[in-house]
Amino acid sequence: MNGVHDLGGMDGFGSVEVEANEPVVHDASERIVFGLVSALSGQRVTNVHAFRHAIERMDPAHYLRSPYYEHWLTALATLLVEKGLVTPAEIEARAGGGVPLSQPVRTDTVVLSASSAAEPRFAVGSAVVVRNLHPLGHTRCPRYVRGKRGVVTRADGQFRLPDVAAHADERCKQHAYNVRFAARELWGDAADGAAAVYVDLWESYLEAP
Amino acid sequence: MSLRVDAAVAAMRGPEAPPRRNGELVFDAPWQGRAFGMAVGVVERLGLEWKAFQQRLIAEIAAHPELPYYDCWVAALERLVLDYQAVTAEEMAAARAAVRTETPE
């Protein structure tokens, strides 16, 4: 989905604030939430793809103003409710107040042709273009590379396609590649002429130019 | 060391948090690392919660904000072992005198 989480290239955020003496773990709740996510994944209640998509579905203002671990908490609560394991009322009673959940999933249909060809379609050195796809569901294709031209630098083998895995039990694996994009290809002629961005993309995100 | 103390140390934040650079603990001299290890050891050995040490550290920093961090750490540790009567003030003084005669000042 074209969510606010897809931050690559956005302007207006100001400087990166680096905490001096930042503690290794900020909050016990971080560890707890991570443990819960792992446990739920182990029991196949959810997987990392659905979990990430639950974060992506957060209300945009909530996403931007909340600390990172609250993204995890929101996703966890949302998935537990959506799986029918708890009710919102139960969560709020335990939490002692409102716990905003993420927006509902917009689609359960898989938009991409989720083929799982055994042989990789592209080779190192192939020129590729990123397809202009804007799925309403989960994807790992950042907006800032869609429609852009790049060159394959690595072929990494087959991995489960997140666009399917977040929404269906179907096990669909596709080849994934590392693609190099010149900065000027992404950001125009005024961009740094000596910079490049390397992005890892699944085969169905790409096509030949 | 126990996970309980480990988690408590890692959760420290604000002025009482041990100095870190790039996420790693920073000791400017070996004695600081040893003071760190001593605090962990004593808390565990005496069966205390980490906050028994932490509260004394916070108090030392508040009372002496001009002192370097691990100076306050040592003072907090001295306070802790005295308060819990693990050592007496006399023993402390004698031990310091012994260290001074071993090494020039």
Added chain:
Amino acid sequence: MSDHDDDHHHPAPLSPVEVRARALEELLKEKGLIQEGFIDAVVSAYENDIGPMNGARVVARAWVDPAYKARLLADGTAAIAELGFGGPEGEHLVVVEDTPTVHNVVVCTLCSCYPWPVLGLPPNWYKSPPYRARMVREPRTLLREMGLDLPESVEIRVWDSSAEVRYMVLPARPAGTEGKSEAELAALVTRDAMIGTARL
């Protein structure tokens, strides 16, 4: 001209706080409140087992052993496993090498993907919107703001961890470190240099 001082090894005078720290240690040992070796074990655990020190050891090994470095660049996952490192978020590790003309930096624009087995947990700034938004768009400017000024003659490569691969930067070995041991070299390596927001 007397050089008798050169014949004696004078231990450095201890600062008052160091006197107190040593006195405490002697006392606590006498009373059985701390055991021999315990302090060393604690310090070692905090300094060596927590996240970024794993990556530092990998980097130091690569600096001293060219064959290991070649293996590390060819297959990061297998190479770090040689040193006993691996696990979640490190099953597909790619290590990218800094050179005098190439500087690498890692980001995850979509969330916070990070190579846990070698760097531990990501710092807050790595997960923050300004870092995730700006590093792919204006890396040279952002790196300068973060304290790393790179001339235009240095190519910047930004790695966006958008899939299963996790990235770690192999920083260049600093000049003047010939003759240092592997452990001494590892102590020079910082987490930020392995993310790419600093050079050593």
